[in-house]
Amino acid sequence: MANKSSAKNKGKAKGKKHAGPPAKPSRYTPPTPKSKKESPLWVPAAMFTCLLLGLLVIVGNYLELLPGGQAQNSSLFIGLGLMVAGFALSTQYR
Numbered sequence: 441m442a443n444k445s446s447a448k449n450k451g452k453a454k455g456k457k458h459a460g461p462p463a464k465p466s467r468y469t470p471p472t473p474k475s476k477k478e479s480p481l482w483v484p485a486a487m488f489t490c491l492l493l494g495l496l497v498i499v500g501n502y503l504e505l506l507p508g509g510q511a512q513n514s515s516l517f518i519g520l521g522l523m524v525a526g527f528a529l530s531t532q533y534r
Contacts, residue, residue, distance in 0.1 A: 479534045487529035494522030 497519035500506045506515050 477534050479532060483529060483533050487526050487533060490522045490526035490529060494519045494524075494526060497522060 497506070497515055501511050501515040501519065504510060506512075508515075
């Protein structure tokens with residue numbers, strides 16, 4: 441039993457801790473920006489307007505509330521186009 445115990449502790453000093461360089465942080469911390477970028481007021485206003493109008497056009501098309509009486513593909517494309525424009529504007533919002 442003494443041989444197994446001494447084999448485990450071979451090369452290690454008793455009671456001493458390894459004194460090495462301090463551990464580096466494991467996660468990258470980006471530098472703080474000198475100036476904070478802000479979007480003009482028209483960006484969120486246009487974004488929400490496009491999203492809501494697109495939604496209203498699509499819902500109005502299915503409920504047959506739009507001119508023409510029946511559901512039309514052109515109205516769906518207009519509504520989807522407005523929603524795509526709203527999502528595209530959302531990438532510019534800071």
